[in-house]
Amino acid sequence: MTGRALGCLPAKVLPRQPRLAGLHMMNRIAPARLNRSHVDPGALMLGNDTLGDCTAAGLLNHMRAVAALGGWQVQADTNDAIRLYAESTGYRPGQPATDQGGVEVEVLAYAARIGVHLESGDYFPLWGSADPQDRNALALVMAGMGAVYLGVQLAQSDMNQIEATNGACVLEPDNHAYGDPTPGSAGGHCLLGWSYTGLADTDTLDLLTWGVTQKATWGWLKSRIMEAHGILWPQLTLASGLYPTGADLDALRVQNTEFLNNDA
Numbered sequence: 001m002t003g004r005a006l007g008c009l010p011a012k013v014l015p016r017q018p019r020l021a022g023l024h025m026m027n028r029i030a031p032a033r034l035n036r037s038h039v040d041p042g043a044l045m046l047g048n049d050t051l052g053d054c055t056a057a058g059l060l061n062h063m064r065a066v067a068a069l070g071g072w073q074v075q076a077d078t079n080d081a082i083r084l085y086a087e088s089t090g091y092r093p094g095q096p097a098t099d100q101g102g103v104e105v106e107v108l109a110y111a112a113r114i115g116v117h118l119e120s121g122d123y124f125p126l127w128g129s130a131d132p133q134d135r136n137a138l139a140l141v142m143a144g145m146g147a148v149y150l151g152v153q154l155a156q157s158d159m160n161q162i163e164a165t166n167g168a169c170v171l172e173p174d175n176h177a178y179g180d181p182t183p184g185s186a187g188g189h190c191l192l193g194w195s196y197t198g199l200a201d202t203d204t205l206d207l208l209t210w211g212v213t214q215k216a217t218w219g220w221l222k223s224r225i226m227e228a229h230g231i232l233w234p235q236l237t238l239a240s241g242l243y244p245t246g247a248d249l250d251a252l253r254v255q256n257t258e259f260l261n262n263d264a
Helices: 054-069 078-089 104-114 135-145 156-165 218-224 246-263
Strands: 116-118 121-123 126-130 148-154 187-196 204-209 212-217 225-232
Touching: 054 078, 054 104, 054 116, 054 148, 054 187, 054 204, 078 104, 078 116, 104 126, 104 148, 104 225, 104 246, 126 135, 126 246, 135 148, 135 187, 135 218, 135 225, 148 156, 148 218, 204 218, 212 218, 218 225
Parallel strands: none
Antiparallel strands: 116 121, 126 225, 148 187, 148 225, 187 204, 204 212
């Protein structure tokens, strides 16, 4: 069995937090399905088996997933994730009492201001939040930005079911056979939405977490989700047009600039 730690603290809304709702791309109807079975997103554990660094691991895995869509890969390892976790949350390596997890928007704000430092260079994301209960928006972010950065409230039944099956299961909202299905009874977790078979409650998503792909229904996500964010990495922009361009990109840059100026 694989160790699986949590570490996403309750969702916050920061002053002038960037939002995706005003972008033209968010007015579209999302693809009916998003099949990426031919792409290996390169998800890694990145220390999340022993540390509550899922917010940092999720950010690095987002970069890797986007790069994979372009046919290449960003090199990142556990030390990179731990460094980002420490810098963005106050965790001090070697001091377990400081392993308290992270707030997604604070980690995103740190990365946007200071950068994600890897051997290949420094990466500065542009980001914006989406309504976590807007399924069309979540699907659009997956299709248009590579993956959606999610914060969920996991139930104890979720953790028990994953442990019992070593992840070979489809998470559903009423999995009470495995214990308490109350959202948050296990804790908060950061993971990525990567692909989906359809948009109905019973259709399934592929979620990137703990270095693997975990399946869950949209109904499960609706029950457990607390926040959702779209992330652009300008250094990883694909010639194929995966990312928003033109007015949408300009608008997101303006929002991020205003947010960082306000946050200074």
